[in-house]
Amino acid sequence: MPGPQPGAKSEVALSLEVNAPPLRSSRYSPLGDQIFTWAMLACGLCVLALVGLIIYELVTKSSNSWHAFGMNFFFRSEWDPVNEQFGAFPFVYGTIVSSLLALVIAVPLAIGVAVFITEMSPGWLRSPLAFTTELLAAIPSVIYGLWAIFVLVPLIREYVEPFLARHFGWTGLFEGPAYGIGMLAAGVILAIMVVPIVSSITREVMTAVPRQQREAVLALGATRWEMIRTGVLRNARAGIMGGIILGLGRALGETMAVTMVIGNRPEIAKSLFAPGYTMASVIANEFSEATSDRYLSALVEVGLALFIVTIIINMLAQVLVWTVTRGTPARANV
Amino acid sequence: MSSPADNPSEFTAPQISLWRRGLNNLVTVAAITAVIIVLVPLIAVFGYLVYKGIGSINWAFLTQTPKPPGEVGGGMANAVAGSALILAIGSVVGVPIGIGAGIYLAEFGRNRLGDLIRFTSDVLNGVPSIIVGIVAYGLVVLSQGHFSALAGGAALAIMMIPTITRTTEEMLLLVPHAVREAAYGLGVSKWRTTLSITLRTATSGIITGVMLAFARVAGETAPLLFTAFGNQYWNWKINQPTAALPLQIFTYAISPYDEWHKQAWAGALILIVLIVLSVSAVRFVAGRGMLKGAG
Numbered sequence: 137m138p139g140p141q142p143g144a145k146s147e148v149a150l151s152l153e154v155n156a157p158p159l160r161s162s163r164y165s166p167l168g169d170q171i172f173t174w175a176m177l178a179c180g181l182c183v184l185a186l187v188g189l190i191i192y193e194l195v196t197k198s199s200n201s202w203h204a205f206g207m208n209f210f211f212r213s214e215w216d217p218v219n220e221q222f223g224a225f226p227f228v229y230g231t232i233v234s235s236l237l238a239l240v241i242a243v244p245l246a247i248g249v250a251v252f253i254t255e256m257s258p259g260w261l262r263s264p265l266a267f268t269t270e271l272l273a274a275i276p277s278v279i280y281g282l283w284a285i286f287v288l289v290p291l292i293r294e295y296v297e298p299f300l301a302r303h304f305g306w307t308g309l310f311e312g313p314a315y316g317i318g319m320l321a322a323g324v325i326l327a328i329m330v331v332p333i334v335s336s337i338t339r340e341v342m343t344a345v346p347r348q349q350r351e352a353v354l355a356l357g358a359t360r361w362e363m364i365r366t367g368v369l370r371n372a373r374a375g376i377m378g379g380i381i382l383g384l385g386r387a388l389g390e391t392m393a394v395t396m397v398i399g400n401r402p403e404i405a406k407s408l409f410a411p412g413y414t415m416a417s418v419i420a421n422e423f424s425e426a427t428s429d430r431y432l433s434a435l436v437e438v439g440l441a442l443f444i445v446t447i448i449i450n451m452l453a454q455v456l457v458w459t460v461t462r463g464t465p466a467r468a469n470v
Numbered sequence: 471m472s473s474p475a476d477n478p479s480e481f482t483a484p485q486i487s488l489w490r491r492g493l494n495n496l497v498t499v500a501a502i503t504a505v506i507i508v509l510v511p512l513i514a515v516f517g518y519l520v521y522k523g524i525g526s527i528n529w530a531f532l533t534q535t536p537k538p539p540g541e542v543g544g545g546m547a548n549a550v551a552g553s554a555l556i557l558a559i560g561s562v563v564g565v566p567i568g569i570g571a572g573i574y575l576a577e578f579g580r581n582r583l584g585d586l587i588r589f590t591s592d593v594l595n596g597v598p599s600i601i602v603g604i605v606a607y608g609l610v611v612l613s614q615g616h617f618s619a620l621a622g623g624a625a626l627a628i629m630m631i632p633t634i635t636r637t638t639e640e641m642l643l644l645v646p647h648a649v650r651e652a653a654y655g656l657g658v659s660k661w662r663t664t665l666s667i668t669l670r671t672a673t674s675g676i677i678t679g680v681m682l683a684f685a686r687v688a689g690e691t692a693p694l695l696f697t698a699f700g701n702q703y704w705n706w707k708i709n710q711p712t713a714a715l716p717l718q719i720f721t722y723a724i725s726p727y728d729e730w731h732k733q734a735w736a737g738a739l740i741l742i743v744l745i746v747l748s749v750s751a752v753r754f755v756a757g758r759g760m761l762k763g764a765g
């Protein structure tokens with residue numbers, strides 16, 4: 137009997153039987169396996185087909201508007217359904233400003249939380265804290281919106297906006313009447329929603345940094361903060377960047393909470409107190425009321441742009457996270 | 471706090487300067503502050519939900535349909551039922567496809583097609599929910615000619631599939647290869663091995679994935695706006711516009727009526743209780759099964 141074939145990996149046992157037919161039960165028929173393989177393949181192809189369908193739907197349904205306005209669509213500020221003149225610039229502006237505002241608030245907090253949980257927290261507190269921050273991600277967007285309308289917005293109107301106007305009004309970012317509703321409220325509620333994403337990715341990449349890195353830096357006489365800065369954060373920075381970009385992707389596509397507090401006016405104002413409008417919000421508010429073909433098509437084109445941007449952002453984020461966590465064992469969900 | 475200065479050996483480390491120690495303490499305080507700031511909204515959201523919601527939940531709220539604006543009373547029973555209908559449709563469509571795709575990736579997907587599907591599934595996971603709504607509108611609502619529970623269910627199914635696919639794959643890959651080989655060694659065919667050995671071993675992990683996907687879409691509003699659309703009355707037909715809990719919360723929250731605001735809080739409380747229950751169920755299942763220490 138021949139020995140194990142070179143190169144045979146886990147099928148050593150089978151390779152001993154080279155001359156005999158493969159060991160199968162008497163009821164074995166290849167048909168069952170074939171049907172099974174094809175059925176599972178069909179499910180897998182469904183995923184491909186879905187993304188294909190999304191792209192097809194968005195592209196075909198937006199062609200009317202694309203042919204009418206071309207690339208200019210994204211640089212025009214007019215949004216006039218009655219005269220069928222559409223330009224998406226105020227929505228693009230509102231989406232970018234509200235998302236960036238959210239990141240400015242959320243990123244330091246999220247990194248602070250991640251640093252505390254992975255490097256400073258006593259062991260017994262680690263798991264409950266991680267679970268609690270992740271619970272923030274499980275709250276539906278519409279509930280954040282509800283809470284924002286009745287709790288956050290009055291708070292911002294009564295306290296935050298007068299304070300900002302008094303002390304930072306000279307920057308021009310905080311002036312005008314304090315409605316509460318507006319870009320600032322949208323940025324704050326988005327920040328609350330983005331924190332758990334950024335902090336859980338940051339935690340993941342920080343955990344992936346080898347222990348020896350920390351020990352080596354500590355052995356050189358570093359304080360804990362110096363150890364975190366040079367030993368951990370510097371090694372994990374690409375992954376943290378990935379987490380931030382992932383948070384940006386979430387903020388860009390977030391619909392309900394923003395729609396409920398941003399004010400929904402297609403205006404471009406320097407002040408963060410002013411109402412605005414985002415790409416996702418305009419679709420949510422106007423899609424089911426869009427009567428003419430071109431109106432609908434313009435809304436779908438806004439959706440297409442949002443789709444392309446979020447896809448690129450998510451891909452970029454994944455590559456960045458992957459560069460840090462690659463090669464480390466499956467993460468333990470702290 | 472360990473500092474080399476405390477080291478009793480003959481090596482004398484330089485004293486850590488006041489500035490470095492101060493900075494270290496400052497950062498520690500900052501990190502703790504960040505944790506507190508992040509926890510405040512969480513506590514505030516839950517606190518307000520319970521505080522505002524519990525007073526408005528009563529028998530009428532749980533059993534009646536909405537009253538016209540201005541009238542006191544009425545409830546969201548039809549919205550709860552509508553949500554259940556839409557989620558059921560979403561799960562019936564999404565779960566088998568998601569699990570099937572996960573099986574394909576884990577058992578047959580070590581090739582370029584597998585990589586492509588894996589990548590596409592991640593792409594699908596990142597698609598904003600409002601865009602899924604547009605697509606379901608184009609695919610189902612336009613071809614049927616009206617809004618329907620079916621369209622809402624289709625949108626939710628699209629959102630469930632990528633999550634389920636990737637967790638199923640992960641869980642199946644955790645099953646040791648020896649288990650499969652043992653089955654093959656007994657002459658069991660590939661399909662029976664996968665379904666009754668591999669899949670069964672990974673069941674608790676896969677249930678976790680399904681429940682996570684379910685909890686995620688249960689609160690989705692944006693993809694239902696122009697698919698399920700909402701309805702003031704009871705509806706059990708899958709091809710008719712249907713009320714849904716998140717939609718109803720949205721409509722009531724942005725309305726100018728105090729009575730509706732109260733009901734929005736009550737609806738939100740019910741929604742969050744349902745979601746937290748399913749997430750805790752996940753933790754419970756995951757804590758017991760083979761997932762322990764792995765997921």
